[in-house]
Amino acid sequence: MRLVLVGPPGAGKGTQAVHLAQHFAIPHISTGDIFRSNIKGETELGLLAKSYMDKGELVPDSVTNDMVADRLTHPDTANGFLLDGYPRNVDQAKFLDGVLASRNIPLDAVLEFQLDNSEIVKRLSGRRVCKNCGATFHITLDKPKRDGICDKCQSELYQREDDKEEVIKRRLEVYAEQTAPIVSFYREEGLLISMSAEGEVEEITQRAISALKTAVS
Numbered sequence: 001m002r003l004v005l006v007g008p009p010g011a012g013k014g015t016q017a018v019h020l021a022q023h024f025a026i027p028h029i030s031t032g033d034i035f036r037s038n039i040k041g042e043t044e045l046g047l048l049a050k051s052y053m054d055k056g057e058l059v060p061d062s063v064t065n066d067m068v069a070d071r072l073t074h075p076d077t078a079n080g081f082l083l084d085g086y087p088r089n090v091d092q093a094k095f096l097d098g099v100l101a102s103r104n105i106p107l108d109a110v111l112e113f114q115l116d117n118s119e120i121v122k123r124l125s126g127r128r129v130c131k132n133c134g135a136t137f138h139i140t141l142d143k144p145k146r147d148g149i150c151d152k153c154q155s156e157l158y159q160r161e162d163d164k165e166e167v168i169k170r171r172l173e174v175y176a177e178q179t180a181p182i183v184s185f186y187r188e189e190g191l192l193i194s195m196s197a198e199g200e201v202e203e204i205t206q207r208a209i210s211a212l213k214t215a216v217s
């Protein structure tokens with residue numbers, strides 16, 4: 001299964017990506033996670049990405065596209081992959097099409113998560129992330145057992161710089177202006193499956209799996 005997840009920030013792409021990747025036994029490739037791990041490792045790429053991410057802007061395509069093209073050459077992608085957070089604009093979508101066409105491995109589906117802006121803001125502003133393992137929690141919707149501590153590895157939780165209110169607003173604008181057009185792009189390619197991202201985590205996972213099975217079988 002070669003899959004792309006699309007949806008506004010806070011729609012639950014990252015959470016669902018983990019479950020779907022596990023279900024279909026494919027690697028979960030999140031450009032946001034790759035950038036964050038570079039920031040943590042204080043690499044040159046991390047330093048560059050941070051200057052855009054902290055403002056809610058997209059990291060330039062010249063950097064992002066090559067990074068993804070390289071990741072897709074890793075052997076673990078031989079049986080498929082799940083891209084989360086990429087492509088984020090039509091130029092990236094065209095670039096990805098080119099990379100996959102050159103290797104004769106077209107996408108099977110693009111799954112769009114739909115969610116209202118008010119719910120997005122609620123989810124993002126309460127999100128907390130583990131400093132160590134990247135697991136995500138929510139201060140009211142998905143509380144960790146101990147306040148501020150990760151259930152999985154007991155490390156400290158933090159609020160992403162770009163989950164602060166001023167940056168959330170900009171990320172939503174960037175989504176509407178730059179990312180939303182890829183929905184029509186993939187609809188025209190006949191790859192789009194749209195679904196509601198409202199509800200409990202497991203319920204959404206099941207909804208996604210059955211939508212994908214119906215569309216791809």
Ligand code: AMP
Pocket residue numbers: 009031032033035052053054056057058059060064084085086087088092162171
């Ligand atoms: P995410 O974790 O997917 O919400 O991404 C966090 C931030 O990383 C975004 O707001 C962008 O600044 C950057 N980013 C992630 N994926 C991309 C991409 N495909 N193109 C450009 N910037 C990206």
